[in-house]
Amino acid sequence: MKMLINVAETVVGDALRGMAAAHPELVVDAENRVIVRRDAPVAEKVALVSGGGSGHEPLHGGFVGPGMLDAACPGEVFTSPVPDQMVRAAAAVDSGSGVLFVVKNYTGDVLNFRMAVELAEDEGVQVASVLVDDDVAVTDSTFTAGRRGTGATLFVEKIAGAAAEEGMPLDRVAAVARQVVGSSRSFGVALSACSTPAKGGPTFELPSCELELGVGIHGEPGRERRAMMTSHEIADFAVDAILADLRPQLPVLVLVNGMGATPLLELYGFNAEVRRVLDERGVDVARTLVGNYVTSLDMAGCSVTLCQVDGELLRLWDAPVQTAALRWGR
Amino acid sequence: MKMLINVAETVVGDALRGMAAAHPELVVDAENRVIVRRDAPVAEKVALVSGGGSGHEPLHGGFVGPGMLDAACPGEVFTSPVPDQMVRAAAAVDSGSGVLFVVKNYTGDVLNFRMAVELAEDEGVQVASVLVDDDVAVTDSTFTAGRRGTGATLFVEKIAGAAAEEGMPLDRVAAVARQVVGSSRSFGVALSACSTPAKGGPTFELPSCELELGVGIHGEPGRERRAMMTSHEIADFAVDAILADLRPQLPVLVLVNGMGATPLLELYGFNAEVRRVLDERGVDVARTLVGNYVTSLDMAGCSVTLCQVDGELLRLWDAPVQTAALRWGR
Amino acid sequence: MNDMKESRAVPEAVLDAAFFVRWMAAAAAVIDREADRLTELDSPIGDADHGRNMQRGFAAVRKVLEAEPPATPGAVLVAAGRQLISSVGGASGPLYGTLLRRAGKTLGEAPEVSAAELRSGLSAGVDAVAQLGASAPGDKTMLDALVPAVAALETSFGAAAAAAEEGALATVPMQARKGRASYLGERSIGHQDPGATSSALLFAALAEVAG
């Protein structure tokens, strides 16, 4: 599998140097692997720190900036960052108002962030954590590591980021973040596996006539393999899987997210189908975001995330944001 | 080749319906295939219209909005739109201050836009056209259809869009656009072919140990096939190909553009190498943009575009823009 | 297509609007059948859309001609050409559109035309294509089929079809100097031009309805 890289070993460091070159508004410490907004710590503001394995770009580094994250810690490809990064990030952004860790629910992320909480608190930083676990493809959660964190991470980081920007205290910001988690559900499909630099080839084999239903964002196979489906059928399947778990009473934010290699042309076409199903099921759409936001390297496929929002969450979603990957408002 | 579509025939129309659902700030006429900013025509403002084959998203539809295009006309995949679309778009956005057509240099685009100019002028719209031809991979231009228009299109649409937003008259806006074309050069490489819905499979075969140097954005093979190169070597090759043709005396805007399937992680790593070569060659970088902006469906690969800018062009680049794919400022 | 060489010479034929509608319908049919091959040819040296482009265009032509059949040969070709321009896009839309429109305009408003008149009309159309495309025979384009086909029309429809087919085959060793294939430089050599191939199909359809 060809990649636009030098060697697998330096992929993450190289990307951070390239990010530093492109984004003077960020402080990118390529050696210690921490991306911090340049004006941090922001006085009187709760700071948001997230992180996770690399390979999901723009998540999380592309979401650092006013209105969203204060810092991000990228790990190796598909590998949780280490506690040292998180502690360093927390120290860099804490204004004294405390730090919220946004953690996607994977054993590695959970364990490393848990250690970081202890270490950061030892250093006198007040820390709260929120666990994102939105993927309805993972069932039987009491007997497993629980639901994965996927697309809802974007909603959590954006909305909690806006809450922090407004000056809410740590417990309120954490509560808003948890409300978003509780209101969000995702479902993903893969049309191809992805190739990690370390492996140098596809993480699994998928025949040209089949797709994987219920995949995560780390190149794992899904819960089920089926004969290839149309965009119409996939939208039905994904949305119904979500609605079976959470039937929104309020309007929803919709994220039609590309896994990395699916053309935007196809994602927009898929969004037409997602909107059709939601209309058919009587679910109101408040806002829609279409694009590659929570990716899986070069995987072809997509995920749908719905987040039901009250007036307050919608206001926070609409609030200004200025990051590399998400920008609006003033 | 699997795609997230229903049938090849409806791909463009489906995408436009999905775009309409996601972007209430645009008027998307899926039937007539015209995307118009909702507040058009903007009084006293020159209007910018562009268009081209679909499959390059977010180009052009993602660049419609304040500070950039007033309308875009998407053709079939990799096929120029028809004159009727352009005339309809021009009529929708002309405030009486005239319309600038931004045309990428491909026989189809050139011929269809040429016909549209005649028809629009018949309807009393004042029209100017600018031809974008930035791809240094195409040589011998007197014996060919000339250089292709690729990544520089983004610079032209952004900068001329800002000029129009400032209230410059049509001839000035056209002159600014032509200055950007004259100051811009691009070079692209493919690590894989792309698959068009109509063909249902890759447009060419590329062995797993080779890459194509000097590709366009329509899935054509490049000028030369070589053994796979590192990110370092590709950056050297691409930047040197550009500098051999245009040696900037002023700082440059850099676009490190993904062809569609190359992960952002790799694009940022590649940007680190591009910056290294530019530093080595003594070229100053004013601004850098990294991402999938002028794509080739699911092609893996990238292109580099440099645009040398004086203070005026840089000011116009930095001016606010509010489109689906490019946003900054207020 | 060899048997078309046997088609009788038709300098004496008188062609009415219905004949031209039949030609366009036959063209639409053969292009439908050969669309995948045209797209395949457009793949190594182009952007893999020529079959779909032609298919979309001639489907639109057939539809408009069926809905409102024009009264004269000239009007049929003008309507067909306009339809191609409005529905194809790409390089082939304006070029084929111009070919038919100019041919139709040259035929004027006569209710029937002779084969010789058709030949002059198409000849004017081909000149317009060369002018619009700034191209000439030898550039590895549709002109490499169109020009010999129109010349051979002097003999018979079958001869024209055969000449177009030969002209299309003759593009294989050429290096493209116009259109997308020109970007490939020397790598364009060894492939048959898709536009020359579709031109051959149009003349095959003409021979078929004449024949």
Add this chain to the structure above:
Amino acid sequence: MNDMKESRAVPEAVLDAAFFVRWMAAAAAVIDREADRLTELDSPIGDADHGRNMQRGFAAVRKVLEAEPPATPGAVLVAAGRQLISSVGGASGPLYGTLLRRAGKTLGEAPEVSAAELRSGLSAGVDAVAQLGASAPGDKTMLDALVPAVAALETSFGAAAAAAEEGALATVPMQARKGRASYLGERSIGHQDPGATSSALLFAALAEVAG
């Protein structure tokens, strides 16, 4: 690895800090050799990074132990564990880091320890892993190799290595209940757990340096 079963029983052995440094170096070496296999195993039921993770971690361990060799067995393991936590990430970093750190802390500050003491230390470490991971044998994780290995350490280092290897193999028919593989549900059955496999390598390295 079968010949390791022949390693002599070493309940009477006395192990100093240098022994533990050699163990870690041997572990780093075997993990280097087997990294691709570990990543391969992590591919069908995980995210294809376990080999690289372990390689990165033990390379860091080797480096720090070579630069500043700690004075006691306990200190070696604590330093190694901390290094894994600081350099691996993923699930395996905190888990293996905790295993070694807890084992090291249990060994205390003695300059030499007996095999029995090592066994209690590792046993405490394995308990800490189970607690941190909220996991138990049968969940298709590293515990399925670690738990039998520590039990067999009562007999010999070779027996421990063999038990770990067997434990790793025994994960094949299991359905994963923890870690990434659990997302696959029944589809996790039929694959060997990468973490159990790397645990077997650690015990193979231990038998090798004892041996």
